[in-house]
Amino acid sequence: MRYLLKPLKLCFRLPLKTYLGSIASFNACTNNMEKLDHKRIVASPTGSLVQKRESHGIDVQQMSQNVGDNSTEQDSTEDVDFISITNNDPVLERKLKILFLEVEVLRQSGLRIPQNVKLCQWKELISMETRSQRRKYLAYLFGIEKKQENRKKKKDEQKQMRDSVGNTFLENTHLTYALGHNTIFLRFYDTTINHFYNNKLIQAMQFSQKIVVDCSYDSHMTSHEAQNCGKQITFMFSDNRAHDNPFDLYLCNASRESNTIKHLVKFIPTLYDCDFPVNITEKSYLDLFPKENIVYLTPHCREELREFDHDAVYIIGAMVDKKNNEPLSLAKAKREGLKMAKLPLDRYLTWGSGGSKSLTLNQVICILLDIRASGSWDKALQHVPRRKIVASDKQETPLTKIGKSDQELHYSFRNKQKHR
Template identity: 30%
Template sequence: MFVSRIFLSGLLKCKHRFKISSTRCFASKLSNVSSSSSSIIKTDEKNNNLNLNDQKQGMDNNEWLWAYLRNRKNFVDLSEEQRRRVIEIEIQTLRESGERVPEIIPDERWADLLNLPLLESRKKFYGYLFLRELGRKRRAATVALNDIRRSESAKRRAELLSDGKPPTNYPGYSSIFRHIGRHHEKLLREQILLAPARLGEMLVIDCGFEQEHVREYYLSNLVDQIQYVFADITRYHSPSFVYLCNLSHHGRLEAEFTRRASLENMCFEFTELNYLDIFPHDKLIYLSPDSNVEMTSFDHDAIYIIGGIADRTGKKPLTFGKAKRENIKHQRFPIDRYVKFGGGSGKSLTIDQVYNILMTLKHTGSWIEAFKYIPDRKVVERYSEKMDNKQRIHEKYVRRTQ
């Protein structure tokens, strides 16, 4: 009995000590939680203060952007870094709204973009860069497909050789017909231009307006037009031989030609000399839309000069002023007699269109046929066709009455 009482008293003491220790642990945990919560609250307050300071600092850093967006600051007044930031925001916003903007702006195009003060002009330039980028992607896809086709043809050629068969399945190599490649096309153009070059039937493209093309894509458009002239030579049995005069050596225009293809591949004569130093002065006729002399027919003894200008505005009479300064005869096409232009379309023609009009007039002598090379999107009405129909109806009526 005594032993059992001692055991029970020991158990009661241990139970009492356990309660005291548990209460102490609970109290310590409560104190730790309260201290940790207070520390968390303090850290949250510190983070909020830091975020507010960052936001205030960001607002201070972007104060120029808010001033620009609220029309209190012009694009020209911004620094180069700020203008670059504005362009990046514009591109991102236009891309999210579904506009045509490029994914990557080339390094050589940033200078042109930074110098455009108006948003509308920059949007047009974004569209131009988008089309150029799309063209590069298509060319890259075409090159990839050509590489795949070449590899497949090489495998097929190896299989044919291993089987002891002819190395190609093209039927032209075993018949009188042959494949015509780029080299043969160049030879055909050279043969076409050989006779006019010997007969002195010349046409001059004046490349002396290089400094007037402030924007690079104007020069690129000019090169496109000259290459279209080269592509249209085979339309005519006797095209005029083309001279590229006043082409400055190591200039921007020659650099653009070299970037695409060599000038020697175009079968044109290119020189730094002026046309006054090459051809007789009395045979030169400068074609200018600002001339007061109207062209009536094609003069086979004359040498016509086309101004190498790709500026679509056409506000400055550059070709007419140059013809007056150099005391050269000048003429303009009688477009208003045969064609009525639309209200929003300009009357400026590209170099290849002028060349096709001249060559058609040279071969047919008809202004009606020549002005068919003016695009229909610019034309509201062609007077010549309407007058011809009336004349035919009148002739039919006269014949019936007789």
């Protein structure tokens, strides 16, 4: 019942005519959805069965016209596979109908709602319990959609600029060279730089130190956190191969069905190619390396990493814990009987008030790369964001009084009283 009331609460903020139009369109959608014809199913080009939206009698564009009477927006729902979302569950079907109406009412209210919502995004929306979660998620999708539009617009502008520059060269024939308009400078393509970096990783796979990314925390993350984790692993791979002496990177417990690996494949489509310079496996690190050489890096343990061990195999947990702050990596390391250590952040840094001490995966590997190369924690911890720590000139005054005797402090206090 609360799913019925939540979208209708929005309608009371609208004029009476708009509200009645919303109710009429909702009743029409309800009557049409109750007369489902599951036989009207067509096969998609990939072979999967996709049930068209027209088979349910839903016309969201007509519904938006009834709500606003002045809407020229495109249809926000694509050909949605309703069976894969609801599994022929009448409760989920009714919830999905109300979700369609809620999205359209939010759009007519002028909120940040994307024009096109994909199948996986509908599944994520229908799994959310509160309206605030759905509104935040829709605003997030709206931002992604606008970024893609701006990126496409920028590419078109760059293409027009290149065409205009080419026309300028055609007009000024004295600026062009012969033999295919070649220049005297050597041209480096992106593929050349890419091959150069990959060649360093291939050498690291033969001679460099091993480092492991534990990808077994997918069940403890939300879909948004898993996407963020996949992006951080992408940055981690990029920063590692750009270093002068990179690690040999292992992705262990990496199941292809996990959300983290699915998002990682979206960022790196050639991840599972045979010539891609990364070790990805579904096996555990206990099956690949000796147990006595493994050191699990977890921020919840007490032992600090004072000196970098060049013979150890360090493990980094691939987890983004924005909501779940449980010491999962500590519990796993204790359960497997592994040695544990944490980065000496509190020993070398002064944290600001209210700042989080959590670091991203790419920041952790940059710290390990620099401490291995230089042996200096002052240089390695420069990868910690400056916004999280207190600058040396802004530290509190009581820290400057450390080392003074009580008599000196009492003498300075008496001098201040005399000056007053």
